[in-house]
Amino acid sequence: MDSLQAEQAAREKAAFWDGVRISAPTMPGLVAWGAVTGMVLVQSGLSLWQAIVMTLMVYAGSAQLAVLPLIVAGAPVWLIFLTALLVNFRFIIFSAVVGPHFSHLHWTRRLWYGYFNADLVMAFFPQRFPQHTLSKPTGKLGYFMGLAMPTWCSWQLGSLIGILLASQIPREWGIGFAGTLVLLGLTIPLIVNRATLAGVIVASGVAVAASGLPYRFGLVVAMLAGIAASVTIDRITGSATDQERGKS
Amino acid sequence: MSVIDYLWLMVLMALTTAVTRSFFFLLADSRMPPWLQHALGYVPAIALAAIIAPDLLMSGGQLAINPSNAKLLAGIAATIFFLLTRHLISTLAFGMAVFTLLRLFAPAL
Numbered sequence: 434m435d436s437l438q439a440e441q442a443a444r445e446k447a448a449f450w451d452g453v454r455i456s457a458p459t460m461p462g463l464v465a466w467g468a469v470t471g472m473v474l475v476q477s478g479l480s481l482w483q484a485i486v487m488t489l490m491v492y493a494g495s496a497q498l499a500v501l502p503l504i505v506a507g508a509p510v511w512l513i514f515l516t517a518l519l520v521n522f523r524f525i526i527f528s529a530v531v532g533p534h535f536s537h538l539h540w541t542r543r544l545w546y547g548y549f550n551a552d553l554v555m556a557f558f559p560q561r562f563p564q565h566t567l568s569k570p571t572g573k574l575g576y577f578m579g580l581a582m583p584t585w586c587s588w589q590l591g592s593l594i595g596i597l598l599a600s601q602i603p604r605e606w607g608i609g610f611a612g613t614l615v616l617l618g619l620t621i622p623l624i625v626n627r628a629t630l631a632g633v634i635v636a637s638g639v640a641v642a643a644s645g646l647p648y649r650f651g652l653v654v655a656m657l658a659g660i661a662a663s664v665t666i667d668r669i670t671g672s673a674t675d676q677e678r679g680k681s
Numbered sequence: 682m683s684v685i686d687y688l689w690l691m692v693l694m695a696l697t698t699a700v701t702r703s704f705f706f707l708l709a710d711s712r713m714p715p716w717l718q719h720a721l722g723y724v725p726a727i728a729l730a731a732i733i734a735p736d737l738l739m740s741g742g743q744l745a746i747n748p749s750n751a752k753l754l755a756g757i758a759a760t761i762f763f764l765l766t767r768h769l770i771s772t773l774a775f776g777m778a779v780f781t782l783l784r785l786f787a788p789a790l
Contacts, residue, residue: 490694535706545703555724618769659723
């Protein structure tokens with residue numbers, strides 16, 4: 434290996450551990466969240482092996498929960514597939530935040546990395562690599578995997594705990610609330626200006642109002658409304674985000 | 682559902698995860714229009730807020746902005762705690778403690 438390659442590898446490795454360090458505090462919340470999902474899988478009628486295979490392969494909590502009644506009722510495979518697809522629709526918006534940074538990779542690798550682009554990864558990644566760093570690939574893969582691997586591991590660990598201990602964790606403990614608290618702690622520092630605050634308020638309101646929509650479409654509607662609110666406030670006040678003001 | 686059918690279904694479901702999550706990994710170009718790049722900058726905060734808002738503000742499928750909503754109270758307490766400490770794990774512990782105490786000792790409030 435020549436020295437340039439070695440240097441690059443070292444930089445990716447350092448970025449990986451940066452990612453692990455910054456996402457580590459979220460793990461207890463993710464484990465708790467996974468545990469709740471795992472418990473429901475078993476309690477709704479999946480067998481042990483069915484629940485474990487689903488968790489390890491599908492890696493999408495809401496979709497897993499949404500298809501449970503269909504599987505238990507013996508619904509046709511295409512209907513279950515379609516339901517999962519619709520519930521996962523919101524991930525498309527997540528992918529727009531991180532995906533463009535990896536447009537230089539071969540498509541099979543983009544598909545592989547994309548699979549791991551969960552909510553938390555999407556929340557952390559742009560804090561280190563905002564949109565104006567699109568053309569600079571250094572450290573991104575390492576950092577991405579440093580966020581994605583602990584996220585995958587803690588979610589799966591939690592899910593397996595939930596599946597195996599399903600009957601031993603009382604539901605009224607509300608341990609899933611730990612996941613909400615972690616996301617709350619991640620959201621607050623992201624609210625850096627009035628435009629973001631407006632988007633957060635509008636998205637929260639719409640998410641509540643539209644929570645009855647099927648396939649978690651309420652989340653999609655809420656996100657679109659929130660983005661529209663942020664951009665509008667931006668236009669009115671003429672303020673850009675701090676990052677953009679500083680660097681471009 | 683037979684074992685083979687179930688495994689096929691899991692493959693299909695994993696595909697829905699992979700395809701939606703990697704959608705703009707596969708399609709995007711690094712030369713996005715500036716307005717879109719700018720708008721995407723708001724997505725993380727907005728998406729997280731949209732995920733947590735129903736859990737905090739609703740109870741049993743109904744809007745519950747009132748003092749008997751233990752999650753809302755614990756969420757407010759956790760927010761104040763986080764703003765003061767900026768520490769995620771202790772905020773998580775604090776929020777769960779407040780939530781659990783409210784649940785156990787003030788179920789009707």
